[in-house]
Amino acid sequence: MYAYDTFDHALVNARVAEFRDQVDRRMTGELTEEEFRPLRLMNGLYLQLHAYMLRVAIPYGTLSSVQMRKLAHVARRYDKGYGHFTTRQNIQYNWPKLSETPDILQELADVEMHAIQTSGNCIRNVTTDQFAGATADEVADPRPYAELIRQWSSFHPEFSFLPRKFKIAITGAQEDRAAVKWHDIGLVVKENKEGEIGFEVLAGGGMGRTPVIAKTMRDFLPVKDLLSYLEAMLRVYNEQGRRDNKYKARIKILVEAMGVEEYTRQVEEEWEKIRHIPIDVPDEEVARIKSFFAPPPLAVLSDEVAEVDDLAAKNFIFKSWLANNTGRHKVPGYVNATISLKPHGGIPGDASDEQMDLVADLADAFSQSEIRVSHEQNLILPHVARKDLPALWAKLDAAGLGTPNAGLLTDIIACPGLDYCSLANTRSIPIAQTITERFDDLKRLMDIGPLKIKISGCINSCGHHHAGHIGILGVDRKGTENYQLLLGGSGAEDASKAAILGPGFDEHGIVDAVEKVVAVYLGEREDGEEFLAAYRRLGPDVFKEAVYGSH
Amino acid sequence: MAKKVTGPQLILANRLDDGRAVFLTAAGEWSKQVADAAVANSDDELENLMSVAQAAEVANQVVSVTAVAADESGKALAPAHIKFAMQSRGPSVRADLGYQVSPNWEQ
Numbered sequence: 001m002y003a004y005d006t007f008d009h010a011l012v013n014a015r016v017a018e019f020r021d022q023v024d025r026r027m028t029g030e031l032t033e034e035e036f037r038p039l040r041l042m043n044g045l046y047l048q049l050h051a052y053m054l055r056v057a058i059p060y061g062t063l064s065s066v067q068m069r070k071l072a073h074v075a076r077r078y079d080k081g082y083g084h085f086t087t088r089q090n091i092q093y094n095w096p097k098l099s100e101t102p103d104i105l106q107e108l109a110d111v112e113m114h115a116i117q118t119s120g121n122c123i124r125n126v127t128t129d130q131f132a133g134a135t136a137d138e139v140a141d142p143r144p145y146a147e148l149i150r151q152w153s154s155f156h157p158e159f160s161f162l163p164r165k166f167k168i169a170i171t172g173a174q175e176d177r178a179a180v181k182w183h184d185i186g187l188v189v190k191e192n193k194e195g196e197i198g199f200e201v202l203a204g205g206g207m208g209r210t211p212v213i214a215k216t217m218r219d220f221l222p223v224k225d226l227l228s229y230l231e232a233m234l235r236v237y238n239e240q241g242r243r244d245n246k247y248k249a250r251i252k253i254l255v256e257a258m259g260v261e262e263y264t265r266q267v268e269e270e271w272e273k274i275r276h277i278p279i280d281v282p283d284e285e286v287a288r289i290k291s292f293f294a295p296p297p298l299a300v301l302s303d304e305v306a307e308v309d310d311l312a313a314k315n316f317i318f319k320s321w322l323a324n325n326t327g328r329h330k331v332p333g334y335v336n337a338t339i340s341l342k343p344h345g346g347i348p349g350d351a352s353d354e355q356m357d358l359v360a361d362l363a364d365a366f367s368q369s370e371i372r373v374s375h376e377q378n379l380i381l382p383h384v385a386r387k388d389l390p391a392l393w394a395k396l397d398a399a400g401l402g403t404p405n406a407g408l409l410t411d412i413i414a415c416p417g418l419d420y421c422s423l424a425n426t427r428s429i430p431i432a433q434t435i436t437e438r439f440d441d442l443k444r445l446m447d448i449g450p451l452k453i454k455i456s457g458c459i460n461s462c463g464h465h466h467a468g469h470i471g472i473l474g475v476d477r478k479g480t481e482n483y484q485l486l487l488g489g490s491g492a493e494d495a496s497k498a499a500i501l502g503p504g505f506d507e508h509g510i511v512d513a514v515e516k517v518v519a520v521y522l523g524e525r526e527d528g529e530e531f532l533a534a535y536r537r538l539g540p541d542v543f544k545e546a547v548y549g550s551h
Numbered sequence: 552m553a554k555k556v557t558g559p560q561l562i563l564a565n566r567l568d569d570g571r572a573v574f575l576t577a578a579g580e581w582s583k584q585v586a587d588a589a590v591a592n593s594d595d596e597l598e599n600l601m602s603v604a605q606a607a608e609v610a611n612q613v614v615s616v617t618a619v620a621a622d623e624s625g626k627a628l629a630p631a632h633i634k635f636a637m638q639s640r641g642p643s644v645r646a647d648l649g650y651q652v653s654p655n656w657e658q
């Protein structure tokens with residue numbers, strides 16, 4: 001993985017010293033809250049309902065075991081013994097003290113981490129496929145390009161005060177696990193006929209109160225042009241994006257208003273003006289960054305492991321975990337293994353300090369000391385030998401980390417909601433907890449198959465409800481919590497917007513409604529037909545009838 | 552200008568250092584317990600409370616001063632809106648954390 005050079009270290013350490021001074025001046029009253037607020041937000045520090053919240057960047061969701069141990073240490077030393085992994089592949093701490101945040105940031109800087117650009121109207125953490133570099137269905141590892149974008153966008157003076165926040169996602173795989181079509185800019189790594197690596201470029205996607213699926217601007221952009229083209233895209237947005245209304249300030253509104261053809265024309269025009277100045281980096285620099293992401297030295301092993309087959313034959317939980325939580329690696333004999341942070345009845349995305357320490361130890365023992373965070377709020381050990389799976393699973397299971405539900409109905413994305421967030425209208429986590437308890441039977445879950453439920457506690461859509469096969473949106477109904485049910489969304493390569501089925505429910509009714517929807521699916525599905533395909537074939541009426549028919 | 556009072560209100564804020572939710576009392580102090588909160592029943596009362604609260608904000612004791620509707624119908628005084636009621640208790644999904652543990656729970 002990428003390692004800081006002296007410039008990176010100096011930059012991050014200088015930022016910590018600067019923030020320490022700013023916090024000191026706030027505590028003594030030299031800075032007012034109005035003056036301090038934008039400064040703390042630039043360092044990822046929010047004020048939520050009960051306390052401050054610190055959002056720490058995990059660039060493209062990649063962590064070393066050393067970094068994970070530091071995250072555990074921060075949770076233990078400065079917080080309440082846990083952290084929350086987010087849909088942006090970051091981690092949030094819910095209880096830091098203002099006066100201690102400079103110390104936290106210094107500890108993070110010591111392991112090459114920071115909270116820069118995790119808030120504010122700037123380019124946020126670039127997200128990617130959690131299996132990058134460790135999946136068989138990949139054209140190329142997208143992380144070197146994500147790192148290139150990270151370096152270009154960090155402290156970019158022109159893009160520090162954009163009309164609104166800006167999110168870029170990149171995938172190198174055929175299956176889109178990074179939801180690139182739901183981002184301000186989406187990049188899909190491709191190889192052209194000449195064998196050259198480049199990107200399909202998409203723009204104008206986003207969730208929030210106006211969900212829009214990104215549109216393709218270019219089918220192929222060579223790597224050598226990546227940064228100057230992004231610069232042109234941001235320039236046009238920065239100049240023309242609306243600043244008069246924050247709800248209309250994202251690039252999706254601009255691209256919708258002018259049309260993708262006109263936006264593309266203006267970007268290309270701007271690009272012609274700037275592409276010859278040295279924004280793009282030389283091939284040697286791309287090669288240098290790529291070298292940090294060189295595949296680990298894995299000796300080819302056999303995919304046939306008798307011990308794995310034997311355990312799967314006699315243990316249904318392990319068999320299910322093997323089917324759901326492991327995926328094909330590019331090297332024979334290995335898998336990527338998903339550690340579910342979705343125990344039934346638990347809080348999606350939360351991990352205790354002890355669990356984080358254990359994951360770090362397991363990464364050292366079984367996965368080249370590497371860990372990933374997925375936007376679906378799980379952790380991944382990317383390079384695990386199949387022969388090690390029984391030992392790995394046993395340790396995970398003993399620590400409450402072996403839930404065999406990756407990709408199943410109980411692998412729910414949920415935002416923090418009103419339990420923590422000052423923007424939320426309703427709680428999200430208790431809905432996820434009740435659903436996972438209701439669907440606790442593993443045989444039933446396996447029978448239902450792939451089904452993504454995503455829950456947001458307000459229209460800002462941090463819980464990705466627009467992209468849920470089943471989406472749940474919490475709304476404020478005269479000071480009480482109310483939940484809308486949406487069906488038919490997708491965050492994958494077949495991206496689609498979920499549609500509201502009908503009137504909302506209280507916290508109990510929404511869970512009953514989910515159960516009725518699932519019952520319709522089970523009754524109507526054809527052989528091998530997954531939930532989303534069945535919904536698309538059947539349309540909403542049969543589900544509407546089941547959910548509201550008796551009303 | 553204080554907004555028109557349509558019902559009883561109380562003043563909620565977050566402490567500067569740890570962000571903990573606190574309530575303005577009739578004595579002009581900040582309590583960790585909603586039960587101690589002063590309740591304004593008129594525009595004048597609310598204006599008086601807000602001026603005390605804003606002075607505390609200027610003095611860097613608290614941030615995010617907000618007047619919220621109070622619910623006095625139950626056994627205990629509470630903010631009427633679910634959001635502020637949550638803020639006065641702590642996260643419902645972590646009964647081991649927040650003010651719900653005890654009034655003296657410290658971060």
